[in-house]
Amino acid sequence: MxxxxxxxxxxxxxxxxxxxxxxxxxxxxxxxxxxxxxxxxxxxxxxxxxxxxxxxxxxxxxxxKVGPPVYVIIEPFTVNLQPENGEQYLQLAFTLQVSGLEEVEVIKNNMPKVRSRLLLLLSSKRASEINTPEGKQQLSAEIMEQVRAPFEDKGPQQDVTEVLFTSFIIQ
Incomplete structure (x- = not known):
């Protein structure tokens, strides 16, 4: 094969x-x-x-956000200013502009903290520091900083967009 x-x-x-x-x-x-x-x-x-x-x-x-601005009216403050030429007082009223109704509630619920912070800030000022337009703008920025600061440890900041002075009297 x-x-x-x-x-x-x-x-x-x-x-x-x-x-x-x-x-x-x-x-x-x-x-x-x-x-x-x-x-x-x-x-x-x-x-x-x-x-x-x-x-x-x-x-x-x-x-x-679109819509009308939201405001929080703050009751007037009367504080002693730091002495320069004798005793001087500041009477101040202002309104905060905030981002929404939630911010209004948070600020109103924490108003004792807001007022305490602002009393400490305002009473540390001298009349000559806040009497000029620049001084008022600086004070406005400092007020916003104090109100924006969280009310609780590691809490959120408040969304405050503007401080609007409605009365500003130094005597």
Whole structure:
């Protein structure tokens, strides 16, 4: 019996074909894996950036409320000023502009703290410091700083946008 060369070639072709197709399958799976990893990384990168920008946009939208301004009227203060030329007094009335009704409630609920802070601030001033327009602007900024300060440890700041003087008398 003579060996038929065609029979030998065919089994070798069958054996070679599965090895070649396994290589192709491994290469295709590897390529799909690389593409999936690249796509996942790109998606993470894009979503990560948008995730950081979204809260900032939300904060801007929340702080830019549309509607009439909201005010908190503060009862007048009468305090002794630091002596310069004899005793002098300051009688001061003002209104706070705040971002919303929630701020009004927070400030009203903490009015004893607000008044205490402001009495300490006002009684530390000299008449010459607050008698000029620049001095009044500085005092306005200091009042805002005192009212914005959290009422509780690690609490949120109050959103006070302006101090509006309604009476300012130095005697």
């Amino acid at each position: 003579k060996a038929n060369p065609k029979l030998k070639a065919e089994p070798k072709a069958e054996v070679a074909a599965p090895a070649n197709s396994k290589k192709k399958l491994v290469m295709i799976l590897g390529l799909v894996g690389v593409l999936a990893a690249a796509g996942g990384g790109g998606a993470w990168f894009m979503l990560k950036d948008k995730g950081e920008e979204a809260p900032a946009k939300h904060k801007k939208a929340a702080s830019a």
